[in-house]
Amino acid sequence: MKKNLDELSQERWDKEVKRKKSIRNARHLVRVCIATTVAACFAVLFLMPIVLTVTNSFMSASEISSNYGQVFATSDTGGKMYIAEKVNLKFIPDMVSFSQYITVLFKSPEYLFKFWNSVVLVVPIVVFQLLVAAGASFGFTRYRGRIKEIIFFVYIILMLMPYQVTLVPNYLVSQWLHLLDTNWAIWLPGIFSPFAVYLLTKYMRRIPVSMMEAAQIDGAGEWQIFRHICMPLCKGAMCSIAILLFIDYWNMVEQPLILLSDQEKHPLSVFLSKINAGEIGLAFAVATIYMVPPILVFLYGEDYLVEGITYQGGIKG
């Protein structure tokens, strides 16, 4: 009899536990559902402008000017165009046409020139900043002393300064060295920018000192330690930094505006906004072409990028 009662209460207890568990599960489910919906809404908001740019680049010129004529029309060219009263934002073009791309790629080379300008400005900065930074961060990692720590602190301060502050010094130096209006005015400050040095140093200092000491005991010189221990271990970090640098410089607007007064040398990031109203049809196609390199980099190296951003955090290195 007694045993029976025990079993009964045990059963009730189990039931109670099950009920509570199911309530908790239900609550958890609701929370996950809400979080997912909110995240989905944000995702749509985040992606929409990008998707729209791409889909709109497949419209024909007349479709674009009838949809957005009013937005881009200026007083001097507006006369002959048909201009819609309203601005119609369309997700999908009425007719998919590649005519804009054909014009950009084959008929009006000026956009491709500007694209090439962007490449010429950005790639050397990324490559040489990484090279300089590799050396410098090795210097900061080996034989740390007070002087090096002070220099590193100066680097950090410089890194945290907004462009408005470093712009005047940049301009003065380029003027003295007669670099204004040449690409060097943008390359040199970019190459010696302290950003990559800071990140790479933080990463390299995590390599156990014992590894380098072991190599030293085995008779390796500084160059061998650098080449065969530090560089292979920092490969991932170098990729991350390269991606971060590429995104940042691909977007540059301030530097060319001030340091390159010759508009022929401007990169596409500046030139795109100056596209005239007669060619708005091309604008979306050019914008999409300009998006391609960073998006490819992103798809190829998203994990590197995330890793790179993560090193940046955890400021007390």
Place this chain on the structure above:
Amino acid sequence: MHFPGKGKKDRTLLKSQKKKNSSPRTRRGKLVSAGYLLPSALGVLLFFVLPFMIVIFYSVVDNPISMQFVFFDNFVSVFRNNAFKQAARNTMTFSLVAVPLAVVLSLMLAMMLESKIPFRSQFRTFFLSPMMVPIASVVLIWQVLFHYNGMMNEVLALFQKDKIDWLNSSFAQVVIVVLFLWKNLGYNMILFMSALSSIPKDILEVAVLESATPFQIFWHIKLRYMSSTILFVTIMSLINSFKVFREIYLLKGDYPYDTMYMLQHFMNNTFSRLDYQKMSAAAIMMAVVMVIIIGILFLTENYFGKDVEG
């Protein structure tokens, strides 16, 4: 960040290193390692440090030729300049609104992604994608959205609201805050996600066992463990908030609507007049303000987060 010679641990470490340095081999290694540092250090010296000294010098003389020492006159004249006042005020209000919003919203997104929702990695990719897209490319769509006859006003019309001239009225500030958030939330979110995942699990488990509410866990544990990340995100957002000039310039050119006139516009327009004294004084003032703000942030973080860090 590493402050030189801060704390006892550092000092003893440095001392013990000094003792070891007696052998000629380490001395040689030291020289060689300094050699690796040299190219970068020279570059930084030539392109950043020296010209900055010159800028400080320029800011206290009346002009580069006669070089009369005028003390604070340049600063005063910049401060009296209406364009500068406007630009400084706009930049300040923008940063004051946009930076806290960026920190809070990205923390929210990070917590959402941490709560084990499906398609996490896809969401991460989506949230990060605005960071990749060049501003120049999406500016076209922003123009379509925020034009007087554009999409946003049509949406408003659905709710029977009046049209707003987004880019040429006091709403312009709202627009640039939105553009700033769009661009920067993903980056901040990644930083918060890594911070959230590095909070020790056992502490969270103990808190659950002690029947702490989710709010208490968030407020007393998670926030304190993330204090250094919050500091970093705030500083980065602050720096990035000065880059919003790019969006405004690409949307509106050199002279946008009054409330969008930023410090960078002021600098650019002063450049075209080649007024070195004014520019130098403005740059110095900005550097000083940045150092003060970052210093305050560091002190606050030190005060709140010191008991959780090893």
